[in-house]
Amino acid sequence: MAAIPTYHYPQQGKLAVLGGGESGVGTAILARKIGFDVWVSDSGKIAEHYKTELQKAGIRYEEGAHSESEIMESDLVVKSPGIPQTVPLVQRLRAANIPVIAEIEFAAQYTHAKLICITGSNGKSTTTMLTWHILSRGGLNVGLAGNIGRSFALQVAREQYDYYVLELSSFMLDDMEHFRANVAVLLNITPDHLDRYDHKLENYIDSKFRIIRNQQPEDLFVYCADDPMTLKGLEKHQPTARTLPFSIVQRLEWGAYLNTDNEIEINIPNQDTFTMDINELSLQGKHNVYNNMASGLVAKAQELRNATMKESMGSFKNIPHRLEFVACIAGVNYINDSKATNVNAVWYALESLAPQIVLIMGGVDKGNDYEMLRDLIRTKVRAIVCIGKDNSRIYDALEEDTKIIVNSSSMRDAVEIASHLAQKGDTVLLSPACASFDWFKNFEDRGEQFKEAVMNL
Template identity: 90%
Template sequence: MAAIPTYHYPQQGKLTVLGAGESGVGTAILAQKKGFDVWVSDSGKIAERYKKELQETGIRYEEGKHSEQEIISSDLVVKSPGIPQNVPIVQRLKAVGIPVIAEIEFAAQYTDARLICITGSNGKSTTTMLTWHLLNHAGLNVGLAGNIGRSFALQVAREQYDYYVLELSSFMLDDMEHFRANVAVLLNITPDHLDRYDYKLENYVDSKFRIIRNQQPEDLFIYCADDPVTVQGLEKHHPIAKMLPFSIVKHVEPGAYLTSNNEIVINIPHQDTFTMDINELSLQGKHNVYNNMASGLVAKAQELRNATMKESMGSFKNIPHRLEFVACIAGVNYINDSKATNVNAVWYALESLAPQVVLIMGGVDKGNDYEMLRDLVRTKVRAIVCIGKDNSRIYDSLEEDAQIIVNSSSMRDAVEIASHLAQKGDTVLLSPACASFDWFKNFEDRGEQFKEAVMDL
């Protein structure tokens, strides 16, 4: 079991939760169980299922506003990661000295489970699910939480796990001070959410490296030695945990690397060496070699048997909305990659597919730089079909490289246009590179609408 870090927050009194989504409601239930006087405030409308859960547990709440006087009377505030730190109510709380923390940090106080934490601009959901799959398949008592699945706080309140695999976004990491990851995994860093970081990559890099904050020498830091931004970040942020790099271009030991025979090799001191041909992996594509290396290093560090690891890495099924095969219609494959909300994720998707691709992309631009897509668009993309209200930056960046680039009026319209542009043997790929909030509730809604439109062809 992991040692519980020292936290310096009130352990009783009034606790306010800002935001009544998955993490907020889970936090409220855990806080109530720990004896806090709990109150939940959401500036928007609370979803019916969460409202019902609050009512059933007798937790007070408000929706459609933040009552400042009530919030300011709190001893501790736990805020949703979706609420920026610079909003007035959060600034006011900090000005009067009331601690404002994240759900993950709050819940971590109340478990002695080993915390395996995964972040990165791309691949973190897949790697988190794969890591959980590896540990669960090996018989470990492991929970899955963070930016995926049921809230960490709710599971701490109602379950008793020995391990947690946590997917952590930069927004979650921003709100953590004393949290300690026993195993920290940093997959990669590419420009994303720069609108939240003053459009400065270095601020985003600092946010990602918060995952190693408070680690101890006996902890592990797993990172990609091929990612230049991560490697450069190591010059500023100095891990004290044991470092395990992974690479597909060079031999690293200890760590994970790829041989000239296309075998993954995982070497950890005092453990049997693990090898596996990449053609045996259930997840194909270069980016998934990296994801398997990261998950494999975590699994090996927990002393999993090689045979169990190989079986799990060969049987894993990817998460919905991440390169999810939908259907083959008239010889055209339709793939849902709605979770690709940044340019680098689209690059990975295109890199893993054969030509020709009809690419459906667009939405709420987060300061994207589409330049990295130009070569792949030129060599692999037959046409681009744009979704979303304003795609002027996609046109400006890719118009010279795309054979065809057109707008659409809805997801259904986009799929119909793509089906006419595609030829037998092509792939229609939804990989937006953008947030979804102009036309859709979230990326899941966008992906579901894509799948429905495909099935109606």
């Protein structure tokens, strides 16, 4: 098992938690257990069930504003990953030499568990869940946390896992200085959230490569050898850990690749070879071959049996809102891919489905470049139905590549329009490429409204 890292932050005194969501409440409960004088501050509203958790634990909280004078008296601040480092309060805390860290970095100091960390622009939720599924089926005592599931800090406070599989977003990685991933997985890098990175791709690449920061020679780094942005990042960020690449276009001596029999082949030093026909995978599509390769490498590195890996990779059910089958109505399949909040995720969705597709997309544009979708739009998409307040950039980019592109006034309206445009054998795909918060609370709300609208047809 991994050793507890050296403590780099205060271990007692006043601790302020910025943000009263899953991450913040879990952090507060762990901090209280350790012995900090802890309180939670949220500039918005804290959900009732989180208030109940805080009250049961005897933890003070405020909502609707930050009491900055009290926060500035803290010995340590743990902030939500959704709060940018550039906000004035965070800048003032740093100027005062008050450490501002992430939940993941805070909680990692208090567990002996081996940390398996997964990041990437696309596929990280699926790969995280798949990895957890394989390891669990293999008999390991493993928790699931990070950007998915219950708070990592809460589990460290209340559970005794030997392993954690952590989904880490770039926002989470940005707040980490001393955190060490025993196993780091980098799936891919495509332009996303560039508004948070001064619209510079190189800044976003640097953020993703923070996952290998502090790794040691005995650790492991798994990465995609086919991804150009990852290869570019490797020119600057040299791994200290052992490396295992994966590829579907080249044969690799060590790592995972697609052999001439259309099988995933995994080779790790001093272990027997694993092979599995890609047609036997429960998740289909080229992007899911990559996801299975990454998860398979992690599992093989933990010395799981080939039979267990094959059974797990053949039985896994995908997460909600990621290429989730909803219904077949009048011969038309309805697929919920609400979690596709960037252009690359939409590309993966379109690539994995057969023509003809009625695509529902749109929302809060994060500086998207739709150029990479044009070929798939031309060859696979019958029509585009736009959701969201302003879809002018979608029109500008894709209007010439599809015969039909229309606006809608609500998710229900979008689904009704799509159902009229679709023909028997078609697929209606919700894959927005954009953030959700102009019409919806979050991508889950968007996906649930889509599913409800489909079932009401």
